[in-house]
Amino acid sequence: MISHPVIWAFRISLRRGWRHPTVLKAALKAPGVGFVRGYSTPVTGMEEILSRVVAPVPSYETRDKHPPPPESNSVEFMHFYKTLDKEDKLYFLTKLSQDYGVDHKSVSELSVKLLDTQLRDLATVLQAEDRLRYTLTPRYKQLLSHISRVEGGVKFLVDLRADVFEIISSKASDSPDIKDLNATLKSLLSEWFSVGLLRLERITWQSPCEILQKISQYEAVHPIRNWTDLKRRVGPYRRCYAFTHAAMPGEPLVVLHVALTEDIADNIQSIVREFATLESEEDVNKINSAIFYSISSTQAGLQGVELGNYLIKRVVRELQSEFPHMAQFSSLSPIPGFSSWLQGLLSQYRKEGRGSDLLSEQEWKEVEQATDSSPGMQAMDSLRKLISTSEWMHSEKLPNVLEPVLMRLCAWYLYGEKRRGYALNPVANFHLQNGATMWRLNWQADTSPRGFANSCGIMVNYRYFLNETSINSALYLQNKVIKASEQVLGYVSQFQRNSKL
Amino acid sequence: MISHPVIWAFRISLRRGWRHPTVLKAALKAPGVGFVRGYSTPVTGMEEILSRVVAPVPSYETRDKHPPPPESNSVEFMHFYKTLDKEDKLYFLTKLSQDYGVDHKSVSELSVKLLDTQLRDLATVLQAEDRLRYTLTPRYKQLLSHISRVEGGVKFLVDLRADVFEIISSKASDSPDIKDLNATLKSLLSEWFSVGLLRLERITWQSPCEILQKISQYEAVHPIRNWTDLKRRVGPYRRCYAFTHAAMPGEPLVVLHVALTEDIADNIQSIVREFATLESEEDVNKINSAIFYSISSTQAGLQGVELGNYLIKRVVRELQSEFPHMAQFSSLSPIPGFSSWLQGLLSQYRKEGRGSDLLSEQEWKEVEQATDSSPGMQAMDSLRKLISTSEWMHSEKLPNVLEPVLMRLCAWYLYGEKRRGYALNPVANFHLQNGATMWRLNWQADTSPRGFANSCGIMVNYRYFLNETSINSALYLQNKVIKASEQVLGYVSQFQRNSKL
Amino acid sequence: MISHPVIWAFRISLRRGWRHPTVLKAALKAPGVGFVRGYSTPVTGMEEILSRVVAPVPSYETRDKHPPPPESNSVEFMHFYKTLDKEDKLYFLTKLSQDYGVDHKSVSELSVKLLDTQLRDLATVLQAEDRLRYTLTPRYKQLLSHISRVEGGVKFLVDLRADVFEIISSKASDSPDIKDLNATLKSLLSEWFSVGLLRLERITWQSPCEILQKISQYEAVHPIRNWTDLKRRVGPYRRCYAFTHAAMPGEPLVVLHVALTEDIADNIQSIVREFATLESEEDVNKINSAIFYSISSTQAGLQGVELGNYLIKRVVRELQSEFPHMAQFSSLSPIPGFSSWLQGLLSQYRKEGRGSDLLSEQEWKEVEQATDSSPGMQAMDSLRKLISTSEWMHSEKLPNVLEPVLMRLCAWYLYGEKRRGYALNPVANFHLQNGATMWRLNWQADTSPRGFANSCGIMVNYRYFLNETSINSALYLQNKVIKASEQVLGYVSQFQRNSKL
């Protein structure tokens, strides 16, 4: 349900690839020559700007006696950066982070001094620590702070961070300085986008068109098709909330779509495609459950700044105050990656000749009959082919044959497949971090092409039991324990029995 | 014009005095006894709360894998703190800052490690620095961050900082840990109240009554007398601007009152008391100057977070866009402290028998004649007595006699009297830091009792020449150079000639 | 509780008296002479303007083919009228209504024609009627309609009507044409201020100061003393609602103050003066009753346009939706006029020697004892003197002696005294028209000087039983039947027994 990965994939594909790091390294080592081969902006221009715009760090003693640098510095930096193309940006950011970071020599000197004070009085120790802390601040941090004060500055820094983040995640650079720049930016943005500074906005059909258009564009989980569709998603039996920020007016940062239903929804069609009570008033008596069916972050530059988690919690509070008797809170989430994981698994088992480890003998027989294929390899190939499209859905027998198989495989994928000990599936990881319970797998829950391509049409509810989320979250984050329902655990153990895992 | 000092004096006087530090130290050393003598809250209660609420710092490696502590921690801390009386707060804050600050042992260990890495690769060095930086963060900082996310949390921290700041400035404690807590709070608040996150609001008669009432209460420079007075201050030929913050809605943080006039105003009566065009429309042709006649910070807890400076600059931009031909920007500022400084000076010169060093022979003669006193001591006493009230104003001769004397003394007070090299007068210091020019002393510029009590009725214009403020500010802050007009410098050199300084 | 009468008395007293009608009549008869003696504006000027600005009525056939007259006509009329003094206005309005009203000759001609059509087909009859209707429209009506379209025009017409209404009610003129003008204006205003075009606004401490200041000024029933008082009246356990109109933004037309209480309030002190829960949150469980303790119309020009009645009904709906369990709705109303009525009564009975008809023998004895007076005339005089001040309140015995006497007299005043068959007391008349029940007289309910001066400190609750108001209203308006509680009826019959009425 969380759309970061999707959005990322999409955005990156839109951009030109970064140059290979080694080319750049060469460039960075010989900047004196003026133009770096293939760069449109003279390298000396970049260096000149940086040296002029990034003010030197005042000495610790005079740190409160420095006037802020003129605003024009920030404005010039912003304008200049915006004119750069992708490759120049990489060079420029690398330069900024390398040449205007922490003064390592001072740090080690102050470390020595600090060690010298260890036997002295507390005030002296504390001051030595404070000096050290001061020296550990990268020189460019002050510039970033000043930029945040200029009109449009905060948004600029969010976008700058997106660039830095992309450089790192696309491995366009492996410079540790760039990573430091990333960490500094993230830490600053975390302060500025602290939840206390965010505003919860309910989006309705009365909201400005500018915002609704963005809501429509940002909805990556279950794309919005047209005005009527959009109107429904903010109409009766629906809620749409977003966090906005004073420094980025009109820009939703993270958006949560909620359906108000009688029972916990077990498919997305009834929410998104088949829902038609456009004009009707809400009947409060029919509202017992809040289904979070889509959550999207919109700012790549705020990657790692916790927003979605807080939005869900705020919305729960909001809904509880609107519907005091509301008892059930749950997501209805996609399972991106299940299909491709399954294809990989089948391919591997085929190679290893272990097909029978996935399905029971009886199940294989049914597959063979239904697909008119002979046992063994051929049946496996049939199966692989089957799940690559949604055609089996329309067959008479196959749905029944495949349901137990795919459900237990999917349960295992969500529950058993890990990355550094946490759930491999990013949506699962998001909700488990929030303290949700992996509650129910739903068969034929998303019958759209995308639904089949992602996860053979299966979706999952992560349920929020409000008095448990706090402890679940801690158990998951600290001990990597996943809280799951009996249904899920049942499928998992079926899988384990079959797979002899 | 800046009212911090005034507000401070006022607020502090309202509070009960702090206990003497030594009493407290004793208390802190023996907390085990349960109740500290005279404290209403069991000391053990405080300690229990702190140990429960201030989460341990996760190890560097797992720092991103810790769920935020439950919100209830923050809420409990806030509720508990609000129940404490002044003395308990001191104990509690001292405890918090001492026991939950930086882990000095880890810092020194990591310093050693850092020094060990000096010959290693850059990535290793940077990581060692980052670990050190991480360890240098006080343990309570995380709690403060979490509090900022709770509803009302930011305002709570602003008020907490006010308490900490008062403890330090009233010398109720000289603990270096409390100073560290103060620095941490200031640094957090500086990020959250970064100018990019502030909203400029123009206050008018259409603004919510809640805000206008606060504007009225906060106006400490030229107190607002009633609704009609208030209505005028936001009516035609006036502007009232404030910075507000998303996390503290309806709360103006710093307020600037501006008069729109033909020429640079040389007295406050015409702006505040004698102004009566309540209903009239503004005639743009009569508006050439913007006079900043009052600026007040409202949050003691934001002491040291630069707001007033930025507000003036934003307002200048705002006015320029509303009145493109606006050419003159100037303050009309009070001179708090001049009268008492002068009394002190006279008293000292009297003691030292150097009265003749302040006034010329001719001037003394005129004073003697006007006050009917004999030369020497008696004349000096007469003079001291005179300036302690405003009665001389109504005399026929005295105003003429005293004008040159008081004007050159005042010029010296503003220009020549220093504290650590910067202007002693806090209002002067504020505007000079902003880059204004000490432009004109005005005789009989504030004929209210307060005006005479402060500064014998003299006021001063600090003028903002927009293309000079940046350089003036740097010169003042870094080189302690005061930019002043010929009028001011003329008075200063008269003073120097007379005083043989 | 309705403050029309109060406001009126107040406003009229502020104005200069009108000239005596006869003087004016003479003036109107000889306008050719140019200046009317004592009028500042040349009469010919007025006539010239009227003849230019009041467009002729187009013929019935071409009525849809006339372009609206230029807006400048309306603007000129408005500007001119505003420059007139009181006497010129009377002349001007008289002229307008006489010379630009209905064309009586056409009306009678068309009446003849209409009678001729009686045997013709329906279409012919209907057209004759429509022509007659068209001809019965005063010529100035079109001008008034056009003025309503100009900016500020609606407010101008409201104020014009106030002038016309005052001319009539102060008997400055007895011209039937002026009465026609009044009726035309009232009918137009009734359409424009139809309830469907009004907006209910809840006034809070967040409302614009401009509106709150007006709320404060308009509150004539229980005057608001200062900001704190005002803040309370819009704070917790209070509601303040107003109707506003799109054409008069920021101008409350009628204001209703409500107190939310546990039981139906029996005195005003607890609501207005002794109420102090300024900051507290409302506890819904303590709110069972809505007490309308003040309603004020603000526009004299809307006299006769029903607003107060609709406001009360809208507010009841609003409160029911906020507090679904709210069960009791009642006014707590002043009884203006009771004291002076009582003085008149005593004076008359004294003259007629029928004192014993008002109090029982026993009661007279108690009065004599308490006032130390001899029986008969002297006791009566003592009584009259007593009730002219509030001093008896502080006596030990008198309150007990007087309570039954004054309560039954007051009940009679409210219930039994009539004007054209309806309740003489204007506040009673207002609530009875709305369908309220005269529910409870309250002793010592308004202990302010005004309370004693009005009604010996007595107040009354008119209670709104929602399912009865409609029928009560019809019974009162059509059959002059007053619905009253047993308490009230009990006092009334006591009075009747005593008075032998």
Next chain:
Amino acid sequence: MISHPVIWAFRISLRRGWRHPTVLKAALKAPGVGFVRGYSTPVTGMEEILSRVVAPVPSYETRDKHPPPPESNSVEFMHFYKTLDKEDKLYFLTKLSQDYGVDHKSVSELSVKLLDTQLRDLATVLQAEDRLRYTLTPRYKQLLSHISRVEGGVKFLVDLRADVFEIISSKASDSPDIKDLNATLKSLLSEWFSVGLLRLERITWQSPCEILQKISQYEAVHPIRNWTDLKRRVGPYRRCYAFTHAAMPGEPLVVLHVALTEDIADNIQSIVREFATLESEEDVNKINSAIFYSISSTQAGLQGVELGNYLIKRVVRELQSEFPHMAQFSSLSPIPGFSSWLQGLLSQYRKEGRGSDLLSEQEWKEVEQATDSSPGMQAMDSLRKLISTSEWMHSEKLPNVLEPVLMRLCAWYLYGEKRRGYALNPVANFHLQNGATMWRLNWQADTSPRGFANSCGIMVNYRYFLNETSINSALYLQNKVIKASEQVLGYVSQFQRNSKL
């Protein structure tokens, strides 16, 4: 440009046809039978409701003493009416207007009385007139007034009027009573939608989506294709204004689209289809002209209530205050009906054998050559065929051949063709009533299929010379004089010379 006719045609076509009047008349004459054949609602039900809900008219004397009927009456009427189908509505409205209209007998009696008063004093005459006026008011008028006070009531009446208007214009009924009902409704709506009660709203991309969607739907002149198109129409170099009304929030009543251009636009492509400066800021120096390129009324029920005219005037004022140097105001208007008029003309001339009267000999020759047809009938047929599509546009010669011909025919159509003396073309009639000048015909100004189908691609500018509109409007409305430019008059006289008219 005004879209009433277009909208109407469209709406009516969507509805089922009314029954033929004669059927209905029969039904109305025999209502006693219970169900009218084919009607779903029992006729007696309708009659019962009407007799209950339409209150009797109080006598003239007691007219101010009647409480308003209970709101439930209005609500019941509204609910009931909404359940009726088209035919029942016709029956119901006919019944209402016939049985609850004016009491003709009283009217004639009062007419007699009025004639009797003619020799009496003025007051008596005026009162007789007022009684007559009162009696001439249809009984149902009071009900309509009360409905306007109920929530949603005003909108209900607007829609009711739309039904009544459609009955009349579709000739579903020719009852004079229905026409009276229509006139009464129109007169009430005219008061409620008086311009003073309307609010001018500028629609931007920040406006609520609900409003923008309606703007999109209502745009009938140049249909809006998608979000991007819509965003442009409210973006830079564009203005979109609407009148809204307090009683119908969120509902634009009349919408005006304006393009801000350098010169007066001579084609719609550059405004609507080829315009692409989506993001750019406006350059004030490029804005000299305001082009009204679309105006649409949205409420069929407000037919005849002047709104468009006032909207244009308000917008002119608004634009003048935003762009003080704006000098040129003009429409760019479609010419619906020109093509079909031309087809008719050609067909008639062909029949009459007067083809040579329309084109010169030379022009016919060119047509023959270009269409490869023989002279006479065949050429005429070719011409008729040609203008029925837009294909000739792509021919090499035809555009040049046809331009002078079509332009002068079009000029004549607009200027010379009349209906009751006024311009036959409804858009022309609208702007000429407003006082605009028929300023310029533009060749190939609307190259869309609709543009060709309407008017062979020709459009026209009606120019607003602000100091002339008032006199032009009066001349047109009263004397039927059309103000036109030399270009237009030139074409007209060419046409006259050719056509020997």
